[in-house]
Amino acid sequence: MLDLHNTYEVYINEEENPNDDFEYFFKTDLGVTYILGFSNASYLFKEGCLACQNIHSFRFYTLEKKSYNDPKIYLSIIKAVKKFIDQYDYPIVYVCDISSGEGLGRLRLFDRWFHLFSDGSYQKIQQVFETPYQKIPIGIISSASDTNCTRYLEEIEYAWMG
């Protein structure tokens, strides 16, 4: 069983930020600030997809260029993602970083995290969109009761095929 008690406290960021619709943060024991942002992901879909309008893209990053091994960090991120889905019942989509070439690694990371926190209350689907120049891994996590989960990726595919 995943122990989400030994984690950092995650707070709402009250500072106005036009880039995220929902923004949270936590600070680690060594003073590194992690930003967790959720923003509407309508840009990934065609306008006509009503079922897709509540999907939010998720991202996280640090404000300082420090990185160290601390299991409380990923547990805190998992805790916040779970809370977001539980509280709003919005599916989340994660588009792995395509600039650094680490996208597939990130997809595997999300995969491991999902298996850690999945207790049957959530579902996940993943897909890789491959152009002649790059691979774009995308995953979606939603509540287990969301009957549209597989449709979301189909809708992204539909949008990308023009």
Added chain:
Amino acid sequence: MSKDIKVVKIGASEAKPIIEAISKKQDFKNKVMSGEVEVKVVKGARFA
């Protein structure tokens, strides 16, 4: 890569508008992490 991950091939021109949108969002993150853009935090209510 896991065998259960579907791979869909798309043309570069078809993907261009969405890749640009994705890149724009990811550029912001990279600029924050490099210090080029400053993001402030103001502690609000506890979320989780």
